[in-house]
Amino acid sequence: MKFSLKNKTAIVTGGGSGIGKAISKTLAAQGAFVNILELNVDNAEVTKSEIESDGGQAAVYQCNVVNQEDVIKVVNTIAEKNGVDILINNAGIAHIGNVENTQEADLDRVYNVNVKGVYNCIYASIPHMKAKGGVIINMASIASSVGINDRFAYSMSKGAALTMTYSVAKDYVNQGIRCNCISPARVHTPFVDGFLKNNYPGKEAEMFEKLSQTQPIGRMGKPQEIADLALYLCSDEASFITGTDFPIDGGFIKLNG
Known part of the structure; x- marks a missing residue:
């Protein structure tokens, strides 16, 4: 079966709703054991139930990606059971405003989730991938690459997700760890x-x-369209791809203006 993830263990942050839910269900349908990390465990439990009703396997962990100690504890627990083959850094928050109406607290809040949260999950997962390789996908944005009105803090954070992707891909290519990012437009x-x-x-x-x-x-865009791209990047069919940003944007970057 193409794009099979049989015997793979995946971690999906923010996997209880939206794009994260679609990714969780899609990876599970292809054979991965999906570990959903969520603040809102009620949503995550619904996703888990849907996965299991379709014959897949999943687990739910309450986790705040901002808290490094919390993230390390959860990732280590997952790794002790099945290792870590795939990390999807999907959890994120939005903010609307230019630099003048972005308060320090706003910037800190967005940074903590969208930048530090991604760092925390990569930091916790990399040691478990170094022995046999792995795949990391960061959820970036068209705002990583082009200017968007009134998205100062959000663009800052998604620009960081893009460049973290490049850095991790470069540093760990010799350990068999592939790191890419997906940049959706509006979904x-x-x-x-x-x-x-x-x-x-x-x-x-x-x-x-x-x-x-x-x-x-x-x-x-539709969440499933993002999930299908994530599936491809996680699969062995994409084994020659690392250090790359994948816009999925209905032509936004290249065709606007």
Whole structure:
């Protein structure tokens, strides 16, 4: 079977909803044992149940990626059982604002989750991958590569995810560890629906269409589309790929402007 992950152990942060949920279910469907790291374990348990109902295997760990001690403890627990073959750094938060209306607390909050959280998970996982190799995928963004209005803190964090990817790929290529990142444009997730409901009450449909049209292809991405790309990058079929950013953006980067 192409893209088989049989006998592989995966860690997916933020795997309880949105893109993380789609990735968790997709990796499990291809044979991986998926360990979901989440703050909200209720969402993660739903994902786990859906995976198991489809014949897959999963486990849930409550974990705050900001807390290095917490991350190391959870990753070590997973590794003692099955090792660590795949790490998907998906957990992240958003922030809207330019530099003038980004407060220090805002910057720290985004940095802690989107930068330090990625670092913590890589730091904890790398020692368990060095003996037999592994795959790391960081969730970056089109904001890693091009300017986006009112995304100062978010762009900072996703730029860091991109360059951390390059650094880890370079440092560990001789240990058989591949590190790539995925850079989506807007993807239709529950987060988007909540954002529109909270910020544009009564105008959700209008704003959804407006946001959809910012992608030249004329729509938002689907979580499953991101998950399918992640599956490919995790598989042996992608064994010649490392240190690369993969935009999945409906033409946003190359076709806008």
